[in-house]
Amino acid sequence: MANRIICSVCGASSSPRAMVRLFVLANEQKQEIAVRRRANLNRPPQIISDIDRICFNCNKSINSEIQDVANDPDCLRLNVLHQTDSSSCLFCNRVEETSRFSIHCRVKIFVARNIFVPDSCRCCDHHLDADGYVPQNLLDELMFINRPYLPAGKQLQQFLGALRQEAQQNDPSFGDESTFSDDEFSAISPIPRDQFQDLYIHCVPVSVQEEMFIRTEIFPKKSSDFFMQNETRAFR
Numbered sequence: 001m002a003n004r005i006i007c008s009v010c011g012a013s014s015s016p017r018a019m020v021r022l023f024v025l026a027n028e029q030k031q032e033i034a035v036r037r038r039a040n041l042n043r044p045p046q047i048i049s050d051i052d053r054i055c056f057n058c059n060k061s062i063n064s065e066i067q068d069v070a071n072d073p074d075c076l077r078l079n080v081l082h083q084t085d086s087s088s089c090l091f092c093n094r095v096e097e098t099s100r101f102s103i104h105c106r107v108k109i110f111v112a113r114n115i116f117v118p119d120s121c122r123c124c125d126h127h128l129d130a131d132g133y134v135p136q137n138l139l140d141e142l143m144f145i146n147r148p149y150l151p152a153g154k155q156l157q158q159f160l161g162a163l164r165q166e167a168q169q170n171d172p173s174f175g176d177e178s179t180f181s182d183d184e185f186s187a188i189s190p191i192p193r194d195q196f197q198d199l200y201i202h203c204v205p206v207s208v209q210e211e212m213f214i215r216t217e218i219f220p221k222k223s224s225d226f227f228m229q230n231e232t233r234a235f236r
């Protein structure tokens with residue numbers, strides 16, 4: 001078997017020709033970033049010396065981190081998904097028949113794991129669940145590197161738009177108890193959901209006069225939005 005060398009940062013193995021020497025004695029910053037990234041990836045601590053080698057991917061990414069910090073020392077830092085190669089499947093490294101993650105899938109990963117998935121990232125369709133999302137077992141395996149990252153303006157706008165949609169979908173409505181998860185419902189209600197529904201069916205509707213009194217005399221002005229939203233449900 002051909003001689004393989006392990007990348008001192010990410011652990012990927014490759015032929016010596018696909019690795020570069022760190023030359024850390026001449027570049028302290030590079031050494032410091034390499035050590036931090038290794039720790040980020042939960043790899044055992046190792047003194048990275050002048051003779052150690054790293055893969056092209058790590059080398060390119062470390063150089064771009066150094067450049068980004070030089071251009072703007074206050075630049076945004078994100079937990080960016082770690083992958084060995086952006087042109088192959090994130091999970092199995094297959095190159096053929098892979099697709100990019102959907103924007104909604106990337107947003108779900110960000111919400112669940114606080115990991116930003118660059119839009120170039122790819123995977124095979126069969127790793128995803130029926131809705132096109134990464135299942136929990138694979139979600140738990142994702143690795144990231146905390147590093148400067150500057151998403152292009154258009155990409156960032158698209159990501160924020162999808163993030164907003166996600167937040168709206170998950171926002172429970174006080175006008176409809178079915179939008180609360182079981183945990184949320186038990187946190188706000190002293191009775192279980194089925195008892196609440198039984199009770200609700202037998203509730204005597206509140207008259208408009210009573211409602212106006214509650215709205216104007218008991219609750220401050222701010223609460224009127226709450227009543228407006230709930231009128232359809234509460235006073236039908």
Ligand SMILES: [Zn+2]
Nearest residue numbers: 007010055058
């Ligand atoms: Zn590497």
Ligand SMILES: [Zn+2]
Nearest residue numbers: 089092094124
């Ligand atoms: Zn795959």
